[in-house]
Each structure stands twice: as structure tokens, then as C-alpha cells.
Amino acid sequence: MDLNHYIQSGIIESYVLGIATASEVEELHHMRRIYPALNLEIMAVERRIERTALKEAVLPSPYLKERIFQRINWRDEIPPPPGDDHSRYTFINIQSKDGQHITVHRWWRLFFIITFLLSKVCLFFAIYYFLKYQQAQEKKEEEKQRLHTEQVSSLK
Template identity: 35%
Template structure:
């Protein structure tokens, strides 16, 4: 009896209820639970206490949450499975993650219809206008560069003429 009371006060029951017990502790607890009704009773009391605490501290979800979940589930049911074609000619259904079978995919595949970016029509015109304006500014820059170069050459010639006149 003393051993059972010490075991009940050791904290193993609490760690089991909270899900932090090791595998060996779980096996030991289940063995003692089947042979000692005090362990089973203490475990039931702890589980009931934890449930009351969870109910007391629970936060109610927004009222429309269940409707959104139900709509998403209905949409998933209505959507036919996507077929993939492998090397052979036979289509294969892509498996969805299934929690019952324990399988789950680690990544979600995202495939687009094409490798090109889609942009709104207004942005196409904006990009075209920027491109055209860039070409126009480039042409003006080249023109004024050549004009500046020509003017600098004329200034150099005039300076040479003035020096030759002074001498």
C-alpha cells in the first residue's frame, strides 16, 4: 500500500495525463492501473480535473467558423481528384494526405498553367510607356552628349584662335 501511495504522489500520473510521460512510465502505469483500482481512480480524477480546467479556460471560436469549415469540407468533397499521367498511358489519382492511414505529404505541389507572369492590363501599358520613355530619354541623352562634345570642340578652336591672335 505504501508503494502505491508513493507512486500516486510521484507525479507520473500527471505527466501521463499531460502526455509527457516516457514509454517505460506509460507501460508501468498501465500495468499498475490494471492491478490497482486506486491508480485507476486517481487517473480518472486527474483526467476530469484537466478537462474542467480546459473547459474553464477555453476560448469560444467566432460564430461563423463552423460554417467556413463545413464549406471548405463540402468543396473538397465536390472537387474531383487530380489525375497525373506517369510514363505509361494509365492515369493515376494523386493521393490526398490521410490522417487515418498515417500518411501525410511533407510538401504541397504548386503548378501554374504557364511559366509566364500574369499582370493586369493597366500595368502592361505602364510598362510599355516606361520602356518608350526610356528610349526617348536615351535618344535625348545621346543627342545632347554629341551636341556638348561638338560645342566643346568649337570652344577649343576658338581658344586656339584667340591665343594665335594675341601672339
């Protein structure tokens, strides 16, 4: 292909503006390898557009620079080691939802322990008083027996 004709075809401008098709770009890269002088042509077109673009520049609002560099630095930041950023975790309840389990307040644990101990105390007293009662009953029986034998012996 005639290089000069190729250059005059407007392919460079099309590439520089970014509107060349993929096959055109591929062809251009192929041509650049064969004719390194083509690079100078591309560079010249880019420089011409650059000069105009710098002249026609529009200043964005001044706070934008800060915002952009904040975002860039934020991206570069090394994430903090795990363990000291609990606040960033979201609590996810992975407890099974099969209807067989219930969730209760922790005060219920204390309530159950107290109830359990109270029941043991009550049981202790129940046995204690039962034995005492039995003893008293036996004593009463003995007394009765003794009185009875005394009565019988006095009658004789």
C-alpha cells in the first residue's frame, strides 16, 4: 500500500479522534510496524489537536481536583487489617428458621437458675419436714403405747 496515499486517507485523524473501527485500528497498527514514519504522522496530528484543546480548555470547578485526588488516594489505601473494623461488619443472623428454636432474652437464664435452685431448696425442706413429721408421729405413737401399758398395769 502506498504510504502517502494511506496517510492522506484520513485514517490517522479517524484513529486519533477514536472513531476508527476495530479493523481500521488493527490495520493502522500493522502499518505502523512496517512504516515507523507513520508514528510521526500520528504524533503530528495528536499534537495539533492537543494545542487547540489546551487553548480551548474549560476550567472545571476548583473543588473537583480535591475530589478526584481523594478518590484516587482512597483507592490506593491498603485495607485495614481484619479485627479492628468491627463496625463495618453487618450482622447476619444465620440461625435456622425451622420453627423448632426460639430466641429469648438472657435474663431468662438467671430466672431458670433461680427457679431450679429454689425447687431444690423446697425439695430439701419437704423431705426434712416429712422426716420430722414422721419422727413426731412415731413419738406420739410411742407415748400412746406407753400410756396404754401404764393404764393396763394400773388396772391390774
